[in-house]
Amino acid sequence: xxxxxxxxxxxxxxxxxxxxxxxxxxxxxxxxxxxxxxxxxxxxxxxxxxxxxxxxxxxxxxxxxxxxxxxxx
Amino acid sequence: xxxxxxxxxxxxxxxxxxxxxxxxxxxxxxxxxxxxxxxxxxxxxxxxxxxxxxxxxxxxxxxxxxxxxxxxxxxxxxxxxxxxxxxxxxxxxxxxxxxxxxxxxxxxxxxxxxxxxxxxxxxxxxxxxxxxxxxxxxxxxxxxxxxxxxxxxxxxxxxxxxxxxxxxxxxxxxxxxxxxxxxxxxxxxxxxxxxxxxxxxxxxxxxxxxxxxxxxxxxxxxxxxxxxxxxxxxxxxxxxxxxxxxxxxxxxxxxxxxxxxxxxxxxxxxxxxxxxxxxxxxxxxxxxxxxxxxxxxxxxxxxxxxxxxxxxxxxxxxxxxxxxxxxxxxxxxxxxxxxxxxxxxxxxxxxxxxxxxxxxxxxxxxxxxxxxxxxxxxxxxxxxxxxxxxxxxxxxxxxxxxxxxxxxxxxxxxxxxxxxxxxxxxxxxxxxxxxxxxxxxxxxxxxxxxxxxxxxxxxxxxxxxxxxxxxxxxxxxxxxxxxxxxxxxxxxxxxxxxxxxxxxxxxxx
Numbered sequence: 001x002x003x004x005x006x007x008x009x010x011x012x013x014x015x016x017x018x019x020x021x022x023x024x025x026x027x028x029x030x031x032x033x034x035x036x037x038x039x040x041x042x043x044x045x046x047x048x049x050x051x052x053x054x055x056x057x058x059x060x061x062x063x064x065x066x067x068x069x070x071x072x073x
Numbered sequence: 074x075x076x077x078x079x080x081x082x083x084x085x086x087x088x089x090x091x092x093x094x095x096x097x098x099x100x101x102x103x104x105x106x107x108x109x110x111x112x113x114x115x116x117x118x119x120x121x122x123x124x125x126x127x128x129x130x131x132x133x134x135x136x137x138x139x140x141x142x143x144x145x146x147x148x149x150x151x152x153x154x155x156x157x158x159x160x161x162x163x164x165x166x167x168x169x170x171x172x173x174x175x176x177x178x179x180x181x182x183x184x185x186x187x188x189x190x191x192x193x194x195x196x197x198x199x200x201x202x203x204x205x206x207x208x209x210x211x212x213x214x215x216x217x218x219x220x221x222x223x224x225x226x227x228x229x230x231x232x233x234x235x236x237x238x239x240x241x242x243x244x245x246x247x248x249x250x251x252x253x254x255x256x257x258x259x260x261x262x263x264x265x266x267x268x269x270x271x272x273x274x275x276x277x278x279x280x281x282x283x284x285x286x287x288x289x290x291x292x293x294x295x296x297x298x299x300x301x302x303x304x305x306x307x308x309x310x311x312x313x314x315x316x317x318x319x320x321x322x323x324x325x326x327x328x329x330x331x332x333x334x335x336x337x338x339x340x341x342x343x344x345x346x347x348x349x350x351x352x353x354x355x356x357x358x359x360x361x362x363x364x365x366x367x368x369x370x371x372x373x374x375x376x377x378x379x380x381x382x383x384x385x386x387x388x389x390x391x392x393x394x395x396x397x398x399x400x401x402x403x404x405x406x407x408x409x410x411x412x413x414x415x416x417x418x419x420x421x422x423x424x425x426x427x428x429x430x431x432x433x434x435x436x437x438x439x440x441x442x443x444x445x446x447x448x449x450x451x452x453x454x455x456x457x458x459x460x461x462x463x464x465x466x467x468x469x470x471x472x473x474x475x476x477x478x479x480x481x482x483x484x485x486x487x488x489x490x491x492x493x494x495x496x497x498x499x500x501x502x503x504x505x506x507x508x509x510x511x512x513x514x515x516x517x518x519x520x521x522x523x524x525x526x527x528x529x530x531x532x533x534x535x536x537x538x539x540x541x542x543x544x545x546x547x548x549x550x551x552x553x554x555x556x557x558x559x560x561x562x563x564x565x566x567x568x569x570x571x572x573x574x575x576x577x578x579x580x581x582x
Contacts, residue, residue: 010400011438028353028376028398037433038502039349039401046290064440 003052006069008043012036014060014068023051031069034062049073090128090142094166102166108302110147110164113197113236116306117160118151125149126182133174134207145170148179150186153195153310156318159187161246162197165237169201172208172242177220180246184222191319193230195309196250200243202265217242225249227421227576230316234305235259235295238279249580251316251418252370254297254308257285261294293374293411294581311368315382315389316422320573323423324389329363333552336360340548344431348471348495351397354379354429357469358392361385361552367392370415375407377436380415382424386556388563391419394429395480397470403436404476409449410582412479416456417575425463425559425569430472430480433500453479461572463562465555468494468533469548487558489544491551494533501527 012034019031030042031051049071056068074080093099093109102109108116114123126149132141145167150159161180163170170176180196187194208217221242225231233250239261247253247261255261262283269275269282281287288295297312299305317324336359343356358367358381366384376399381392393412395402404412419426435441435450457464457479466481468490477496482488490496497504505511505523513520529535536542546554563569 010403010436037401037403038500039351039397039433041351041401042398044399064438 001072004046004049004071004073005067006031006043006046006071008034008062008064008066008068010034010036010041011063012041012061014056014058014062015040017054017056017058018042019045019051019054019069021051021053025049025051025071031071032056043068045071047073086129093142093164094145094168098166106301107237109166110162110170110197113302113306114147114149114151114160114162116303117162117195117197117309118153118158119155122152123149123160124151127175127179130175130179132168132207137168140168141175142167144168144173144175144179146176146179148183150183153313156313157192158313159183159192159194160197161194163199163236163243165199165201168204169238170199170243171201171204172217172221173204174207174216174220176204177217177242181220181222188228191229191321193232193313193316193318195313196231196233196246197306197309198233198235198239198243198247199237199259200239200241200246202241202243202268221245223249224577225251225580227251227320227417227573229319230313230422232309232312232316234299234302234309235261236302236305238265240265244283248294251422251580252297252309252312253295254299254305254312255285255288255295256299256302256305260284261288289371289373291374293371293407296370298373312382315368315384315424320422320576321570323569326387326389327363327366327384329384329387330365333364333366334361335364337549337552340551344469344493344548346493351401353398354394354396354402354431354469357429358383358394361555362390362392363387370418371411375405375411377402377404378408378412380411385427385552385559388559389424390559391415391424391426392429393426393480395432395476397431400436402432403434404432404479405436406441406444406446406449409435409446409453409479413449413453413456414580414582416453416460417578420456420460420462420571421573421576423462423569423571425562426460426465426481426485427555428464428466428481428485429469430466430477430482431469432472432476432480434474434476435479450475450479456575456578457481457484459574461574463559463565463569465489465558465562467491467551467555468496468536468542471495471500473497473499483541486562487543488536488541489546489554489558490533490536490542491548492533492545493548494536494542494545495528495531496533496536497527497531501531 025045464485466485
């Protein structure tokens with residue numbers, strides 16, 4: 001199955017990691033949540049997938065386009 | 074029997090044409106679960122309703138006549154649920170349904186009759202591109218310029234399905250359509266990888282060149298996705314159910330399904346009170362509009378905005394909603410394109426527009442500016458201001474800055490807000506940073522006091538006092554309120570028909 005890198009679409013701080021490696025997610029289910037623009041904004045799964053690796057830690061700052069997770073689709 | 078010889082010849086020719094391309098190719102398609110051009114027409118239309126035009130047409134080149142049954146395009150007229158439509162169904166087993174003289178002329182005939190007589194067109198497309206050698210040389214390309222039609226003035230709905238490799242003219246027909254559904258595995262691109270590998274030395278997987286993920290996520294050039302041919306054809310039928318036959322008519326009403334509006338009572342639970350929390354606006358739409366009537370377009374592209382056809386009390390409406398679930402609902406350049414294109418569609422086919430706003434504003438920053446955000450915002454606004462169908466704007470929670478105006482605030486026929494509305498030039502917390510130069514971590518007490526002070530001027534009631542909001546409503550009243558406003562706005566003496574100022578807006582954005 002192909003591996004895909006999930007990138008953030010906004011700049012912010014990693015507030016909470018929601019999914020662990022091995023977790024099966026549906027499209028649009030949150031992988032992690034960023035704190036940005038005074039909101040808690042999810043980084044969602046782009047497709048139905050399995051999480052392979054989370055590439056950031058809670059508290060990390062990320063900018064738009066940064067890789068945050070590897071998923072298998 | 075009289076005419077024995079003629080009847081035999083007629084039957085022989087008919088059988089040859091109906092047999093389409095090579096049996097091997099037809100068998101390969103069948104094995105892969107892909108319908109052929111005639112099976113697709115049968116699936117699309119009511120039984121026994123198809124009247125074919127051009128069964129005996131063939132290539133204009135004498136030496137190719139026997140190798141080009143129907144010249145690779147099955148054309149005609151039929152009915153979908155009793156409604157008349159024109160059909161062009163590409164037969165890839167005949168010369169790759171490549172674009173050529175007679176092949177184009179047949180599609181033009183269907184377009185001309187549909188336009189003149191006011192009924193929609195469905196294109197079931199595959200296309201290898203321009204036919205070689207027909208299109209080669211100065212004469213070939215020159216002739217194609219005289220034949221091809223590249224303008225869709227939105228007189229009648231054009232509905233297209235991308236059902237295989239679709240390049241060149243076939244791709245352009247789809248792009249110029251009002252609705253495009255793509256079957257997974259199909260490709261929509263200007264040129265195949267055979268051309269790109271030679272012309273620019275680029276070896277690209279066709280899916281990366283123009284596959285379903287490319288178009289549903291990155292380009293937004295398709296409106297819907299399907300797993301199979303059958304599903305794609307059903308999507309065409311579904312889109313048609315929201316469309317009028319032509320731009321001079323209103324879309325058809327439908328009976329209101331039992332259970333519609335039952336979710337309205339849950340609206341207070343669906344939307345978090347804290348504006349720091351997000352939610353999926355699609356759940357709000359599902360609760361407000363007629364049961365199972367919400368039909369999203371370009372759902373996987375620019376997810377910060379939802380654009381969907383739906384029904385309210387049986388009437389067709391177009392809904393534009395910012396979705397806090399993605400990027401907090403901050404509208405980005407792609408969302409502007411998506412919304413502008415949707416406004417054009419709805420305005421051209423007499424579909425009232427409803428805007429649901431919960432947005433922190435436009436997504437500002439270097440990346441957005443590189444993607445021409447100021448121009449995108451104004452393109453969106455220009456479409457909104459020129460649209461003459463009934464327009465209703467409703468603020469759900471926050472709606473800040475220029476995005477408030479773009480989401481219809483003050484621009485629609487009616488502007489309203491839920492009691493949870495929070496309307497301002499910018500987020501109160503950001504405003505305290507910018508206006509008073511006070512940061513939360515430096516002086517939390519003063520920061521909190523200033524946020525409270527700024528927030529007092531941003532409530533729905535502050536919008537209602539100078540009558541900038543015509544109503545402030547309980548979220549649970551949304552369905553009833555929108556239905557009542559729609560009834561008022563649809564009474565206009567023009568019969569609620571649009572002035573169609575946007576009808577010539579280009580389809581590709």
